[in-house]
Amino acid sequence: xxxxxxxxxxxxxxxxxxxxxxxxxxxxxxxxxxxxxxxxxxxxxxxxxxxxxxxxxxxxxxxxxxxxxxxxxxxxxxxxxxxxxxxxxxxxxxxxxxxxxxxxxxxxxxxxxxxxxxxxxxxxxxxxxxxxxxxxxxxxxxxxxxxxxxxxxxxxxxxxxxxxxxxxxxxxxxxxxxxxxxxxxxxxxxxxxxxxxxxxxxxxxxxxxxxxxxxxxxxxxxxxxxxxxxxxxxxxxxxxx
Amino acid sequence: xxxxxxxxxxxxxxxxxxxxxxxxxxxxxxxxxxxxxxxxxxxxxxxxxxxxxxxxxxxxxxxxxxxxxxxxxxxxxxxxxxxxxxxxxxxxxxxxxxxxxxxxxxxxxxxxxxxxxxxxxxxxxxxxxxxxxxxxxxxxxxxxxxxxxxxxxxxxxxxxxxxxxxxxxxxxxxxxxxxxxxxxxxxxxxxxxxxxxxxxxxxxxxxxxxxxxxxxxxxxxxxxxxxxxxxxxxxxxxxxxxxxxxxxxxxxxxxxxxxxxxxxxx
Numbered sequence: 477x478x479x480x481x482x483x484x485x486x487x488x489x490x491x492x493x494x495x496x497x498x499x500x501x502x503x504x505x506x507x508x509x510x511x512x513x514x515x516x517x518x519x520x521x522x523x524x525x526x527x528x529x530x531x532x533x534x535x536x537x538x539x540x541x542x543x544x545x546x547x548x549x550x551x552x553x554x555x556x557x558x559x560x561x562x563x564x565x566x567x568x569x570x571x572x573x574x575x576x577x578x579x580x581x582x583x584x585x586x587x588x589x590x591x592x593x594x595x596x597x598x599x600x601x602x603x604x605x606x607x608x609x610x611x612x613x614x615x616x617x618x619x620x621x622x623x624x625x626x627x628x629x630x631x632x633x634x635x636x637x638x639x640x641x642x643x644x645x646x647x648x649x650x651x652x653x654x655x656x657x658x659x660x661x662x663x664x665x666x667x668x669x670x671x672x673x674x675x676x677x678x679x680x681x682x683x684x685x686x687x688x689x690x691x692x693x694x695x696x697x698x699x700x701x702x703x704x705x706x707x708x709x710x711x712x713x714x715x716x717x
Numbered sequence: 718x719x720x721x722x723x724x725x726x727x728x729x730x731x732x733x734x735x736x737x738x739x740x741x742x743x744x745x746x747x748x749x750x751x752x753x754x755x756x757x758x759x760x761x762x763x764x765x766x767x768x769x770x771x772x773x774x775x776x777x778x779x780x781x782x783x784x785x786x787x788x789x790x791x792x793x794x795x796x797x798x799x800x801x802x803x804x805x806x807x808x809x810x811x812x813x814x815x816x817x818x819x820x821x822x823x824x825x826x827x828x829x830x831x832x833x834x835x836x837x838x839x840x841x842x843x844x845x846x847x848x849x850x851x852x853x854x855x856x857x858x859x860x861x862x863x864x865x866x867x868x869x870x871x872x873x874x875x876x877x878x879x880x881x882x883x884x885x886x887x888x889x890x891x892x893x894x895x896x897x898x899x900x901x902x903x904x905x906x907x908x909x910x911x912x913x914x915x916x917x918x919x920x921x922x923x924x925x926x927x928x929x930x931x932x933x934x935x936x937x938x939x940x941x942x943x944x945x946x947x948x949x950x951x952x953x954x955x956x957x958x959x960x961x962x963x964x965x966x967x968x969x970x971x972x973x974x975x976x977x978x979x980x981x982x983x
Contacts, residue, residue, distance in 0.1 A: 491772070491816065598839060611774030611815045646838050646879030653872040660864055677951050680910030680942070681875075688871060692864060 482570040484557050486515050489574045489606035496553050503554065506546040511557065512609060515573055516620055520559075520566035529616055578603045579624070582631035589638075596635055596647065604628040604635070605654045629655050629665060636668040640675045648672040660692055667705055674708075682709050736822030737809055741765055742830065743855035747806065754805050759798040763817075765858060767810065768825045769869050772818040781865055830854050831873065834880035837887075844887055851877055851884070852903050878908050885917045894921050910945055912938075912954055919957055928961050 487493040492508050494501050503511075509530055514521075527539035534542070543565075547558060559566050581600055584591040594600065605628070608621040632655035639648035652669030659665055666689045673682040686709040690701050700706075740746040745761050747754045756764065762782050767773060770781075775795070783791035799817075802809055808820050819825070830850045837845060854877070857870040881904035888897035898921040904914035915938045922931035935958055939950050949955075955962070 491774075491814075598835070610777055613776060646876075646883065649875045649879065650872075653868065653875065657868050657872065660868060677912040677916075677953070678908075678910075679912075679948060680946060681908065683946065685871070688867065692867065696864075 482556070482568055484554075484568065484571040485573075486511060486567075486571055487574045488512050488515055488609050489578060489603075491611065492609065494554065494557075501551060501554060503551065504549055506542065507550050507554075509612075509614070510543065510546045511567070512612070513616060514558065514565065514567040515571070515575065516608075516617070518567070520561075520564040523560070523563055523565050526565055530614075532615075574603075574606075575608060575624070578606060579627065582627045585631040585634045585638075586627075596639055596644075598647070598650070601632070601635065601647075601651055601654050604632050605658065625658060629658050629662065632658070633665055633668045636672060640668070640672045643675075645672055645676040648675075661696055663689075663702060663705060666701075667708065670705070670709060736824060737806060737820075739764060739768055739819075739823050739825045741768060741825065741827045741858055743859070745858060749806065756805065757801060759794060760802045760805075762863075763795070763798045763802070763810070764819070765861075766865065767817060767819045768823075768827060769857075769865065772813065772816050774816045776815075778817060826850075826854070827857060827873070831876065834876045837880045837883050838876075842887065844884065848884060851880055851900075874907065878904050878911065878914070881907075882913050882917065885914075885921075889917070889921065889924070894924050897921050910942060912951055915950075916954055916957065919954070923957070932958060932961060 483497040485495045485498075487495075492512055494503060494508075494511065510526070513526060513530060523543060524536065524540060527543040528536060530546075531539035531542050547555075547560075550558070557568050557571065559568050581595060581603055585595055608624045609617050610621075632651050636648050636651040636655065639645070639651060649669065649672050652665065652672055655662070655665035656669060666685060670682045670685050673679075673685060686701070686705065689705075693699055693701060736749075738748045740748075745756070745765065747756050747764070763778070766778065766782060770777075773781075779786075779788065779791040779795060783794050786794065799810065809823060810817055811820050812818075829847070833845060833847045833850045836843065837848070837851075857873050858866050859870070881900045885897045885900035885904065888894070888900060898918065901914050901917035901921060905911070905918060908914065915934070918934055919931045922928070922934060935950070935954070938954075942948055942950060
């Protein structure tokens with residue numbers, strides 16, 4: 477991730493981290509939540525609206541006071557990160573955000589079948605395996621975390637398929653597992669992984685993965701994999717010399 | 718110290734001398750220098766989870782390790798596990814904000830084997846010195862049945878298999894057929910039903926002009942595949958041996974009755 481002109485860099489994947497000019501700055505939980513919220517919801521918002529979302533369980537004047545305190549408690553060098561105007565609050569322009577980079581990567585994979593080779597790298601896989609603010613259980617994070625999870629798992633599946641197509645099976649299978657580990661009960665992830673095994677000519681591994689999926693699905697939900705997936709795995713066995 | 722926070726980022730793997738050694742392959746064990754430390758089940762699961770998952774927030778740990786317990790109860794279990802570890806292996810686990818991380822002076826066998834395999838897969842020509850790790854190691858916590866272990870176990874298995882396949886190809890390209898054969902055989906030992914490794918083994922036998930060995934291995938693989946999965950080897954694999962299979966069939970037909978040589982082609 478490159479450092480932007482403003483020198484601010486916010487990470488909200490796999491935990492919160494703020495750095496200024498490449499140096500990590502430690503900040504308290506209140507301001508952390510404020511910055512994380514403004515990072516996640518990019519547009520300017522009315523201050524009272526933001527206060528109400530971040531402190532939903534207190535009276536509105538108390539929530540507004542908390543918001544003011546969060547802004548004032550920021551270390552001086554971080555003040556320019558937050559812009560206030562006409563009762564609105566937003567993040568400064570030109571802040572580098574790891575979440576936005578990861579989202580852009582996922583969209584490139586999903587929208588552009590010819591996107592650059594770096595999008596298929598191990599670094600890209602690690603980026604797509606990251607969770608949005610995993611320690612935060614606030615309502616406003618839960619929904620975005622779930623949305624981002626869907627997006628990155630889809631992108632990992634596409635990565636797996638593209639790598640399979642060009643015969644890079646080891647990486648394809650790594651991508652497939654990254655998707656499976658993020659969503660163990662998701663059939664489409666298992667499908668691309670099984671297809672990668674089949675493309676490599678390893679029917680036994682495809683069957684093994686199918687059996688593993690079937691077992692976990694049975695344990696957790698008491699259901700069977702779809703007929704399509706069963707047929708995909710079974711038909712590969714009809715090969716004869 | 719400025720490096721302190723850096724070491725809390727995921728996948729910090731320092732593993733200093735004189736620290737702890739955490740073993741997750743074949744079975745769980747924890748050693749400090751040369752002394753074995755006995756670890757009860759609860760702390761074992763916590764250590765294994767942090768080693769596999771990387772730094773984890775407490776709610777994630779509670780939800781994963783004690784999914785069926787109510788929160789106060791789960792928090793109690795976590796506290797107990799932390800306390801026991803603190804007593805037997807101080808500073809092995811550290812809190813950072815609301816998250817727990819494995820300290821930097823723990824050497825985890827899972828991490829070193831993963832690094833070794835990844836370095837083979839990432840670099841186009843390297844044959845690393847620590848490749849021996851790919852050979853000796855067993856499975857990840859083989860008798861654990863938790864979901865968060867099952868898929869990681871399979872993932873590690875695939876990673877090792879593919880690293881061994883690539884290693885074999887690299888040796889073969891350098892003309893080191895014996896080393897290539899050894900890597901391919903290890904791959905076949907872990908995944909006996911995979912064609913990728915079998916293809917390499919047969920290619921190496923052929924490269925060494927050992928047609929009989931190649932055919933023998935083909936037969937072995939075909940029988941195994943038939944017995945276990947009820948399928949035939951792929952056409953590509955059979956094609957590798959087709960010149961000799963035909964010769965053998967011809968030889969077979971002219972052989973005295975009852976010589977017992979099985980037909981290779983139907």
